[in-house]
Every structure is written in C-alpha cells, then in structure tokens.
Amino acid sequence: MESGLKRLAATWRATCLKMSRVGRHGHLSSSLGYIEVLAFLYKRWLKLAPDSEGPSDKFILSKGHGCSALYVALADCGFIPVESLSQYAKPGAQLGCHPCKHALNILETSSGSLGQGLGVASGIALAQRLSGEQSKIVILLGDGEMNEGSIWESLTFIKANQLNNIIAIIDYNGVQAVGNTDRIVGGTSLEKKIAAFGWHTQTIDGNDFAQIEDAFSQLEGVLDQPKAIIAHTRLGIDYMNVESALWHYRIPSDEEYDSALAQLDAEPIF
Amino acid sequence: MRRAFSDTLVEVADVNDKMVFLTGDLGFEVFTELEKKHPTKYINAGIAEAQLAMCATGLALSGFRPVIYSIASFMTGRAFELIRTGINYQQLPVLIIGAGGGYTYANSGVTHHAAEDLGLMQLMPGMQIINPGSPSEVRELMLQFFEQDKPAYMRVGRFGEPEYTAKDPIILGKARLVSEAKKQVSKPSVALLSTGDTVISCIEANKLLKEQGFDVTHYQYHSLSPFDVKTLEQVLSNYDHVIVVEDHFPIGGLYSQVSSFHAGSNSSAKLTRLGPPHELLFGEPSIAQLREQFSYDVSGIVSTCMALQR
Numbered sequence: 283m284e285s286g287l288k289r290l291a292a293t294w295r296a297t298c299l300k301m302s303r304v305g306r307h308g309h310l311s312s313s314l315g316y317i318e319v320l321a322f323l324y325k326r327w328l329k330l331a332p333d334s335e336g337p338s339d340k341f342i343l344s345k346g347h348g349c350s351a352l353y354v355a356l357a358d359c360g361f362i363p364v365e366s367l368s369q370y371a372k373p374g375a376q377l378g379c380h381p382c383k384h385a386l387n388i389l390e391t392s393s394g395s396l397g398q399g400l401g402v403a404s405g406i407a408l409a410q411r412l413s414g415e416q417s418k419i420v421i422l423l424g425d426g427e428m429n430e431g432s433i434w435e436s437l438t439f440i441k442a443n444q445l446n447n448i449i450a451i452i453d454y455n456g457v458q459a460v461g462n463t464d465r466i467v468g469g470t471s472l473e474k475k476i477a478a479f480g481w482h483t484q485t486i487d488g489n490d491f492a493q494i495e496d497a498f499s500q501l502e503g504v505l506d507q508p509k510a511i512i513a514h515t516r517l518g519i520d521y522m523n524v525e526s527a528l529w530h531y532r533i534p535s536d537e538e539y540d541s542a543l544a545q546l547d548a549e550p551i552f
Numbered sequence: 553m554r555r556a557f558s559d560t561l562v563e564v565a566d567v568n569d570k571m572v573f574l575t576g577d578l579g580f581e582v583f584t585e586l587e588k589k590h591p592t593k594y595i596n597a598g599i600a601e602a603q604l605a606m607c608a609t610g611l612a613l614s615g616f617r618p619v620i621y622s623i624a625s626f627m628t629g630r631a632f633e634l635i636r637t638g639i640n641y642q643q644l645p646v647l648i649i650g651a652g653g654g655y656t657y658a659n660s661g662v663t664h665h666a667a668e669d670l671g672l673m674q675l676m677p678g679m680q681i682i683n684p685g686s687p688s689e690v691r692e693l694m695l696q697f698f699e700q701d702k703p704a705y706m707r708v709g710r711f712g713e714p715e716y717t718a719k720d721p722i723i724l725g726k727a728r729l730v731s732e733a734k735k736q737v738s739k740p741s742v743a744l745l746s747t748g749d750t751v752i753s754c755i756e757a758n759k760l761l762k763e764q765g766f767d768v769t770h771y772q773y774h775s776l777s778p779f780d781v782k783t784l785e786q787v788l789s790n791y792d793h794v795i796v797v798e799d800h801f802p803i804g805g806l807y808s809q810v811s812s813f814h815a816g817s818n819s820s821a822k823l824t825r826l827g828p829p830h831e832l833l834f835g836e837p838s839i840a841q842l843r844e845q846f847s848y849d850v851s852g853i854v855s856t857c858m859a860l861q862r
Binding site: 383384390391392394395398400401402403404405406407408409410411412413431432435436438439442443 | 572592593595597598600602603605606607608609610611612613614615616618633634637638641642
C-alpha cells in the first residue's frame with residue numbers, strides 16, 4: 283500500500299504547488315502537511331458514497347484556508363473536474379480560497395472561520411442519531427485553530443452527548459500565521475488536554491503512512507469515546523520547513539517551484 | 553410569551569419530527585413538557601452559546617430544524633460570529649431565540665441588557681427578525697417560521713404579557729394594524745408604531761388618549777425583516793406625526809428602519825422616537841423606571857401625543 287500512496291502524496295503536493303502558482307494564493311503550508319492523512323482517508327478509509335449499510339462518511343475541513351489539498355483530493359477522486367483546479371482562488375471560482383458550500387455543494391459545510399468544524403460535526407452526528415443512521419465523521423483541524431475557545435465547548439458537548447463516531451485529526455505542523463504554536467499555548471500538551479475532556483487520543487507522525495494506518499485501525503476498537511489523532515506533520519519539501527511562518531503566505535518562485543517538483547519527482551494532475 | 557414559546561415548541565414537535573431544541577442551560581421548569589414528551593428533541597448544551605450555534609448549523613445542514621435558546625445578550629452577542637458564519641452565511645433554517653431582549657433584565661445590570669440584539673441580527677442580510685408582542689404573536693410567527701426555510705432571530709419577552717385584539721391577522725413580514733383612528737377626528741393625525749412588547753403600552757396609551765378625545769392609529773411591527781415597507785409608505789403619507797415606540801437602541805431597531813426609509817421618501821410626516829438612548833445604563837434600574845425615564849411607558853406615550861395637539 284505504502285509506495286502507491288507515497289507516489290500519490292507526491293503528486294498531490296506537486297498539484298498544490300501549481301495551484302498556488304496559478305491562483306497566486308498562499309496558505310501552502312496549511313495544505314501540504316496533512317496530505318498523507320488526506321490521501322489515506324480518501325483512498326483507503328472513508329466510504330465516499332452511500333450504500334445499503336448507510337450514508338457516506340463525512341469529512342469536514344475545519345481549517346478552511348488549507349483547502350487546496352482538499353480540492354486536489356476531490357478532483358483525484360472524481361468529485362470535481364480536474365480542470366477546475368486551474369481556477370483555484372481566482373475571482374468567481376468555484377474553488378475559493380476558503381471552501382464555500384454555496385459555490386461547491388458537495389462540501390459538508392463552508393469553512394474559513396476557525397474553530398467551527400467540530401461544532402458543526404456535533405450537529406451532523408446528532409442528526410444522524412436522531413435519524414437512526416451512522417457514519418464516520420472526520421474533522422481536520424489545525425493546531426493553531428485549537429487556540430479557539432469554541433473548540434473546547436465542542437469537545438465537551440461531543441463527549442457529554444457520546445457522539446462517538448466523531449474523529450478529530452489535528453494537523454500539528456507547529457506553526458501558526460505569525461508564531462510558534464507551542465509557545466503561544468505556553469507549552470501545554472494538546473494530547474493531555476483533549477484526553478482530559480474524555481476523548482481517546484493518539485499522537486503520531488502524520489507523514490508516515492504506517493503510523494497513520496495503525497492509528498486508524500486502532501480506532502475501530504474504541505466504541506465508547508470520541509477520538510482524536512494528533513498528527514505531527516512536515517511540509518514534505520526540504521526548503522519549506524515548518525519552523526518558518528513564511529510558507530503560510532508565500533507563493534513559490536519559479537526556481538523554488540522547479541526545485542520542489544524535481545525533489546518530489548512528481549507532476550501536477552492538471 | 554415564554555409560556556407561549558414553550559407550548560408552541562411542543563406543538564411543533566408533535567407534528568414536525570425535524571424540530572430539535574437546544575438550550576444554553578436556560579429555562580428552569582419551562583421546557584418540562586417538551587423534555588417529557590420528546591426527550592430526544594430537548595438538549596441542554598450547557599452555557600455554551602457558540603456550541604449552540606455550531607451544533608444547530610450541523611443539524612440544519614442535515615435537514616433538521618433546530619431552535620436555539622439563551623438570554624438575548626449572550627445568544628446574539630457572544631455567538632454572533634458563529635451565527636453569521638455557520639447559520640446565516642449558509643442560509644440555514646435555524647430559529648435563534650433571545651430570551652429577555654431589550655431591557656427585560658434591566659435590573660440585572662449591563663451584562664444582561666440586550667438593547668442591541670435586533671440590530672446585531674438585522675445587520676446580517678438574509679436573517680429574518682421577529683419581535684412579537686403577545687403570546688399569540690409568538691405562536692403564530694413560530695408556526696409560520698416552520699413553514700419556510702430561512703434563518704430567523706426571535707426575541708421572546710417575559711411571562712404573562714397580555715393578549716390583545718387587532719384588526720389585522722398575524723403574518724410574518726407584515727405590519728399589523730391594531731387600531732385605526734377615525735378620519736378627520738383628530739388634528740394633527742398621529743400614527744403609533746410599536747414593536748415587541750411596546751405594543752401593550754401603546755394600546756393602553758391609545759385608550760387614555762381616546763378618553764381625552766384624541767384618536768390615534770396604531771400599527772404593530774412584529775417583523776423587522778422582512779420589513780413591511782408598503783405599510784410604512786402609507787403611514788408616512790397619511791399621517792402628520794409618526795411615533796416609533798421601541799425597547800432597543802435607536803440604532804438597528806424599528807426606528808432605524810423607519811427613519812432610513814423616511815429619509816429617502818417625500819413624506820412630510822414628523823418622526824418622533826420613544827425608547828432608550830444609545831448609552832450604557834448603569835445603576836441597575838427596573839424596567840418600569842427605565843420606561844418612565846425615557847418616556848416609552850403609557851404616560852410617556854400619552855403626554856408625547858397630547859403635546860402634539862398644542
């Protein structure tokens with residue numbers, strides 16, 4: 283499994299880089315880090331269409347600014363035309379720089395304002411319970427996003443109401459828009475905090491497919507708790523390091539783009 | 553109005569299995585019947601207004617019709633951005649309830665004052681604003697809300713407000729003619745425009761005025777959005793004086809709507825506003841004291857109208 287997904291991750295990264303160049307839009311570091319997790323979810327783990335057993339699984343990108351990777355996944359899985367990626371972040375585009383359900387109805391929700399995906403997921407989970415159906419509901423959050431107070435209201439509500447089909451993944455790339463995540467939260471442990479809210483927690487290397495697969499397979503046995511995976515991530519291109527907040531905003535230059543593609547040994551899908 | 557609200561929730565839940573009610577830990581023994589009859593449709597989410605709005609977003613995205621409930625200042629102010637982004641941006645049919653809007657909780661201090669609730673909600677394009685003044689208006693407007701699929705904010709006052717009779721039925725988005733002055737009886741001609749529970753003071757004032765031979769027309773604006781411009785246009789062209797009586801800041805409520813429309817019209821009607829000023833009100837006054845101080849109680853309305861005759 284690994285080598286195929288590794289190739290796919292390289293291709294998706296190359297595609298995100300091209301989208302940033304073509305759309306003249308940054309937020310690259312917000313997309314590149316979680317590509318392995320996304321590839322595993324969309325290609326291996328999520329049920330992408332409803333069947334006789336029940337509805338499709340739900341995926342919510344709570345950190346909406348990191349959406350170029352999600353668009354690539356949707357295009358690669360046939361939900362949107364591959365050509366539409368060339369319109370990313372352009373005026374009037376269906377693929378906005380923050381996901382808008384009004385423009386792209388296949389999204390579970392619009393996002394872009396941080397700290398809301400988990401709460402929205404709680405409503406979807408509650409609706410499923412009231413309707414007598416169930417699916418996996420996966421929410422991808424940023425580590426910086428965990429600063430938001432609303433997240434902690436949702437963590438409490440989800441545990442209190444035993445919405446145990448919710449799985450929160452935190453893309454822990456260690457850097458926020460203009461600061462270091464750990465420093466901003468005073469070095470407090472995200473895993474300990476979430477565990478204290480009664481959630482099942484795991485911390486993994488979010489760029490390692492073996493660890494990702496192992497973490498998700500462990501979830502199958504956890505029936506009585508909502509679940510969180512703290513995925514430590516890197517951007518996957520050597521000169522784009524997570525120590526620098528630069529890549530939150532920057533668009534790669536010609537040289538950087540060429541060297542990244544060479545390093546990835548991959549071509550964009552459009 | 554609170555009782556009418558909780559009774560109507562049960563009435564809706566009996567027939568609409570998509571209704572879900574979430575309270576922000578408010579309503580001691582008010583929702584017992586709903587909880588008893590429809591236990592899965594009553595959820596106490598805790599003192600977490602943001603979570604109320606986000607959870608309602610997810611429920612509505614899944615086809616449900618959530619109603620979220622907290623004290624007006626917290627429901628609108630604390631959760632504003634969650635309402636704006638989750639509910640209103642996506643135009644989801646959530647009913648947002650602010651209990652005790654305006655100065656209902658005047659003596660609880662500034663934390664509990666909600667004289668900006670209607671304004672905050674009204675700033676969002678696509679949000680319906682409902683400000684009922686009687687138990688029947690609460691019930692009727694709630695039932696009409698469930699017949700359509702846009703978001704709405706509704707202010708719900710206290711317990712025990714009286715019913716009143718009016719010439720017009722209760723229709724969401726339409727001003728309601730409460731009583732009409734006999735033509736040519738009183739000079740100058742005056743129209744009172746009430747919203748929310750100021751309807752009651754206006755009715756009382758109107759009775760006293762009649763006893764003194766002063767006949768005044770009275771409309772109740774229980775809906776601020778959609779706003780009944782057509783009726784306002786007629787009022788502004790048919791009356792010499794139009795008096796708005798509101799329990800809200802002068803910005804963002806009924807007076808804002810009326811005065812901005814008036815500014816763009818050819819009407820020569822003179823506008824007067826009775827209501828609290830755009831000021832922080834310290835000192836924990838009672839609601840009765842406040843209404844007296846700022847002349848939006850019965851005697852303030854009467855004396856304002858009488859002064860117009862001199």
